[in-house]
Amino acid sequence: MAAVTARPPRDALAPLPFDAVIRPAAPSAVDEVVAHIRALIAERGLHVGDSLPTERELCQRFQASRNTVREAMRILKAYGVVTVRPKIGAVIVDNRLERALDLFSFNTIEISRKTFADIQGFRSMIEVDTVERIFDHAGPDDITELRARNRAMRDAPTMADASEADFSFHLKLVSILNNDAVTEVYRIMKPVIIRIMEKGKVRQDFGTSTYQQHADIIDALEARNRIKYQYALQYHLELGLNTFGSPQEDKRSPE
Amino acid sequence: MAAVTARPPRDALAPLPFDAVIRPAAPSAVDEVVAHIRALIAERGLHVGDSLPTERELCQRFQASRNTVREAMRILKAYGVVTVRPKIGAVIVDNRLERALDLFSFNTIEISRKTFADIQGFRSMIEVDTVERIFDHAGPDDITELRARNRAMRDAPTMADASEADFSFHLKLVSILNNDAVTEVYRIMKPVIIRIMEKGKVRQDFGTSTYQQHADIIDALEARNRIKYQYALQYHLELGLNTFGSPQEDKRSPE
DNA sequence: GCTAATCCTTTTGTCCAACAAATAAGAGAA
DNA sequence: TTCTCTTATTTGTTGGACAAAAGGATTAGC
Known part of the structure; x- marks a missing residue:
């Protein structure tokens, strides 16, 4: 009597095999349940604090086994949208921000060189290439604030505090752009940026070389010297790349 | 004959009940497996591209059932550290950045005038301000592809298809930067950008004015004319601003 | 001998059924 | 009424089965 039925041929109605051939990225049953739950949340207009149906109810509703539903729930938990x-x-x-932080406290996996280069490249576009916009908006108060945050970095007691202050400096810089989309993206990327800042540094570096580089950037900004500003900032951002190691990792086995 | 043993009393050795009282967040079996796998990665010094043991091997190694190991693996997949x-x-x-950005594609952003202006400003920074980088990387194939996508937009049957093709054009443009962070950010912003594109437009506009603007941008890119490129692209991005309504909300700094 | 199709084995994907643990809700006693 | 104990429900974990995918070994055909 068919002790185990194991997911009736993909779908009782439609002959999926053809679809599966055409569509290489066949969504798994778990992915489908995740999508269903998200849709359920949306259509019921559920908000933080509201409850989802029980696992068994979800099994019945989506015609999936309990393990499948549980794996889907694990994903949602990992995403920080349910407890x-x-x-x-x-x-x-809504613990998504905490989860984003968790992602990069994951010391087990080293940030890949590609990720590193892309993040620094992105920051370079936002901070260096937008020089005209920043010069347009920067006022005396901004200069003062940048100097204060640079001093805070220099005087920070610990490595963590110093890198936090370092990030704070750059966040202030981009906040001059007065663009919420930019600051929001920076906020999301914060954990990666923090880790990049600490890469190959010791506590003392924040008080000496990094402090001086920031000071140069502020001076150039205050003097409205575009060339110096871009040079100082680009140099500052590229420094970490050396400490990262030789770029041999990316090579696609040159055979 | 004990068909199912179900995790011998927490731990065969230690009396956990006291611990459980002291420590409110009693780590589940799944969490323990996750920690074990992380430790395994660390002690073996595994990097991107290396393989983990099979599920059943992990079961045996950590004395856990396969479902537990699978739920742990779901977490690691959701974190973007394994496929x-x-x-x-x-x-x-190492897809952690992608996942971090993904986390925030959940919320449906309602588009206020401020949001609209910020998103367009952000796009302007990424597409216009990075002119030097784009000119450095753009090749003949990129020009051809851009023209193809522009024609696809012109010939699209419906409004939805046209805006999809419009987005595809701009995505191709930023993909020339060859920076995953940028393309990922564009990807998660896609729903908002699509809505902005359709704002105050009729189907015909995509085939006429928008098509011509794109063509101008491509021509400038091909001719390596920086001024024309930036002018055409900036003009193109700012057009939507007028159709959005009176800009009384966003007090433009009177320069 | 060499290529290509076929079979085999391993591994992940899904399902089912059972028991353990936690805990909200209700029943019962003071 | 209020507190305590029981009970029922729900998640957490386990074991076992089969389906599906994919690489590797085997064999047929030239």
Whole structure:
């Protein structure tokens, strides 16, 4: 009597095999359940604090096994959109920011060189290439604030505080652009940027070389010297690349 | 005959109940497996491209059931540190930035005038201000591809298809920068950008004025004419601003 | 001998059923 | 009424089965 049925041929109605051939990225049952749950949240207009149906109810609703639903729930938990407790069930939360931080405290995986280069390249576009916009908007108060944050970095007691202050300096710089989209993206990227800042540095570096580089950038900004500003900032951003190591990793086995 | 043993009392050795009281966040079996795998990666010094042991091997090594190991693997996949394929197994990757950005594609941003201006400003920084980088990287193939996508937009049957093709054009433009961080940010902003593109337009506009603007941009890029390129692109991006309504909200600094 | 199609084996993907643990809710006693 | 104990429900974990994918070994055909 068919002890285990194991997911009736993809879909009881449609002959999926052809579809599966055409579409290489066949969504797994778990992915489908995740999409279903997201759709459920959307259509019911659920917000933080609201509860989701029980696992078994979701099994029945989406015609999936409990393990499949549980794996889907694991994804949602990992994304920080729900918390699950026994008997209580799944409750919608918003811990996405914490999760983003968790991602890069994941010391087990070293940030790849490609990621490193892309992030620094992105920052270079936002901070260096936008020189005209920054010069347009920067006022005396901004200069003062930048100097204060640079001193805070120099005087920070620990490595973590120093890199936090370092980020704060650059965040202030881009905030001069007065563009929420930019600051939001920077906020999301903060964990990676922090780790990049600490890469190959010791505490003392923040108080000496990094401090001096920041000072040069501020001076150029205050003097409205475009060339010097771009040179100083570009130099500052590229420095970490050397400490990262030789770029042999990316090579596609030159055979 | 004890068909299912189900995790012998937490730990065969230690009396955990006290611990459980002291420590409110009692780590689940899945969390422990995740920690074990992280430790395994660290102690073996595994990097991007290396493979993890098979699921059943991990079960045996950590004394956990396969479902538990699978849920742990789901977490690692959600974190973007491994990819798993049948028969191949789990391979270490680094898609954490992509996942971090993904986290924030959940919320449906409502587009205010300020948001609209910021998004367009952001695009202007990425597409216009980076002119030197784009000129450095753009090749004949890129020009051809841009022309193809522009024609696709002109010939699109519906409004939705046209705006999709419009986005595709701009995505191709920024992809010339060869920076995953930029393309990822564009990808998550896609829904908003699409809505901006359709704002105050009729289907015909994509085939006439928008098509011509794109053509001008491509011509300038091909001719390596920086001034013309920046002018054409900036003009193109600012056009939508007028159709959005009176800009009384965003007090433009009177220069 | 060499190529190509076929079979085989390994590994992940999904399903099912059971028991353990946690806990909210209700029943019962003071 | 209020506190405590029981109960029922829900998540957490386990074991086992089969399906599907994919690489490797085997064999047929030239």
